[in-house]
Amino acid sequence: AQTVTQSQPEMSVQEAETVTLSCTYDTSESDYYLFWYKQPPSRQMILVIRQEAYKQQNATENRFSVNFQKAAKSFSLKISDSQLGDAAMYFCAYRSRGNEKLTFGTGTRLTIIP
Amino acid sequence: NAGVTQTPKFQVLKTGQSMTLQCAQDMNHEYMSWYRQDPGMGLRLIHYSVGAGITDQGEVPNGYNVSRSTTEDFPLRLLSAAPSQTSVYFCASSTGQYNQPQHFGDGTRLSIL
Numbered sequence: 001a002q003t004v005t006q007s008q009p010e011m012s013v014q015e016a017e018t019v020t021l022s023c024t025y026d027t028s029e030s031d032y033y034l035f036w037y038k039q040p041p042s043r044q045m046i047l048v049i050r051q052e053a054y055k056q057q058n059a060t061e062n063r064f065s066v067n068f069q070k071a072a073k074s075f076s077l078k079i080s081d082s083q084l085g086d087a088a089m090y091f092c093a094y095r096s097r098g099n100e101k102l103t104f105g106t107g108t109r110l111t112i113i114p
Numbered sequence: 115n116a117g118v119t120q121t122p123k124f125q126v127l128k129t130g131q132s133m134t135l136q137c138a139q140d141m142n143h144e145y146m147s148w149y150r151q152d153p154g155m156g157l158r159l160i161h162y163s164v165g166a167g168i169t170d171q172g173e174v175p176n177g178y179n180v181s182r183s184t185t186e187d188f189p190l191r192l193l194s195a196a197p198s199q200t201s202v203y204f205c206a207s208s209t210g211q212y213n214q215p216q217h218f219g220d221g222t223r224l225s226i227l
Contacts, residue, residue, distance in 0.1 A: 009154075035215065045157075045204060045218035052213065091156060100145045100164070100210060101172065104156035 002027045004094050006105035013082045014113050020067075021077045021108045023092030031097040034068070034075045039089040039107075048090070051075065079110075087112045116140050120205050120219035127195045127226050135190040135222050137205030143217075145210040146188040150174065150201040151221070157204060163188055164210065195226045 003026045013019035025034070036048040051059045051068050059066050063083075067076045079086055092105040121136045139146065147162035149172075159172030163182040177199060179191040188207075192199060202223050206216040 004156075033213070043202065043221045043223075045206075045221075047215045050215060093157075100147070100208060100216070101159055101162060102147075102149075102157070102206075102216060104149075104158070106154055106156045 002029075002094050002096065002103045004092050004103050004105040006090075006092055006108050008108045009106070010109045010111070012111040012113055013079075015082055015084060017082055018078060018080045019082055019110065021079075021090050021092075021110065023075045023077070023105055025073050025075065025092070025094050025103075027073070027094065027096065029096045033095045033097075034066075035093040035095070035102070036064070036066070036075075036077045037091045037093060037104075038086075039091065040085075040087070045091075049077065082112050084112050084114065086110060118205055118207050118217050118219035120203075120222050122222060123220065124223050125225070127192075127224065129195060129197060129226060131195050133192050133195060133224075135192075135203055135205075135224070137188045137190065137219060138186050139188075139205075139207040139217070140186065141207060141209075141217065142185060143207035143209055144185070145216075146182065146205065146207045147172070147216070148178070148180065148188070148190045149204045149206065150199075151204060152201050160190065160203075192224075197226045200224060200226045 038046045089107045093102045148160040149157040161180040163169045205219040208216040
């Protein structure tokens with residue numbers, strides 16, 4: 001069974017600085033997708049960024065980028081120029097090809113310090 | 115453009131009561147699923163459906179029942195509520211295509227006394 005591990009329960013960063021959230025996963029499969037979801041206090045689950053395992057290029061969405069290391073099974077999220085609105089729980093999730101089921105990590109609570 | 119709609123948003127039940135959490139999507143998605151979110155445990159899959167008339171169990175199915183009579187609706191039933199089912203419940207849907215993400219509803223906070 002696949003597992004997703006987020007080893008940082010809480011992180012904090014100064015506004016306008018850069019922060020990296022860690023995620024590692026365990027799988028025996030070669031074709032899969034990885035996701036980062038943001039959950040603000042409103043409780044919504046918002047897709048931040050996604051990465052296909054077969055793509056070597058790291059995904060980027062504006063201030064959000066990932067560092068995908070397939071061999072190390074690592075999928076970290078970098079947030080540049082942190083803003084107050086980035087404060088939220090961040091969940092890393094895994095999905096294998098042909099399977100819609102998402103496996104989530106336990107989340108990292110990010111605090112932005114003004 | 116409603117997306118995934120969950121009702122109610124909040125509910126308090128007594129132990130032993132039954133209840134149905136509603137989930138509806140207007141995107142014609144084939145795949146729908148229910149997750150529960152507990153502190154320190156992330157989201158865990160309860161049940162899922164790959165199309166009308168087809169359902170299957172996820173990671174934590176005990177105490178829950180689902181059915182999928184239409185593409186749009188995927189209700190989750192608590193047969194006899196227990197305090198261990200106190201949680202936030204999320205419904206999600208997707209096209210089922212590999213490269214498409216799941217869309218989540220806003221969640222239902224359920225407390226069992």
